[in-house]
Amino acid sequence: MLVETMLGYLGLGLMLGLAGIGSAYGTTIAANAAEGALKKNKEKSSQYMILASMPATQGLYGFVAFFMLRSKLIAETGEGGLLLFGLGVGAGLVFLLSAIRQGMVCANGISGIGAGHDVLANTMIYAALPEFYAILALIGSLML
Numbered sequence: 001m002l003v004e005t006m007l008g009y010l011g012l013g014l015m016l017g018l019a020g021i022g023s024a025y026g027t028t029i030a031a032n033a034a035e036g037a038l039k040k041n042k043e044k045s046s047q048y049m050i051l052a053s054m055p056a057t058q059g060l061y062g063f064v065a066f067f068m069l070r071s072k073l074i075a076e077t078g079e080g081g082l083l084l085f086g087l088g089v090g091a092g093l094v095f096l097l098s099a100i101r102q103g104m105v106c107a108n109g110i111s112g113i114g115a116g117h118d119v120l121a122n123t124m125i126y127a128a129l130p131e132f133y134a135i136l137a138l139i140g141s142l143m144l
Contacts, residue, residue: 018096023099099134109127
């Protein structure tokens with residue numbers, strides 16, 4: 001197997017893996033806040049669930065990009081391997097970091113809701129900011 005081919009597969013794998021790891025961390029950060037907030041205000045559990053699930057989208061973006069880009073690699077010649085490696089690492093890091101940071105934003109919103117403040121809409125707007133960069137990474141990777 002050519003080095004370029006291996007790097008292409010590695011890039012695709014990293015994109016998918018980093019996106020999944022980021023979503024797992026992000027949703028866990030927000031879910032931990034939701035568990036604490038449930039002890040204070042159980043009636044708002046649906047709002048907690050909405051915010052805690054927001055970082056999961058980056059994992060979906062990683063899967064979509066992986067699925068759409070895997071056909072771009074020509075295994076016999078390695079053509080596209082280096083490009084997919086760079087693209088996979090770059091997009092994967094954006095997915096990873098945006099999901100973690102989005103989870104932190106959502107956790108703060110959950111804490112505010114649990115304390116009795118009406119901040120669901122504002123938190124969703126703030127959480128959309130790191131999401132925007134994940135969407136840009138997805139669109140940029142699919143424009144290949």
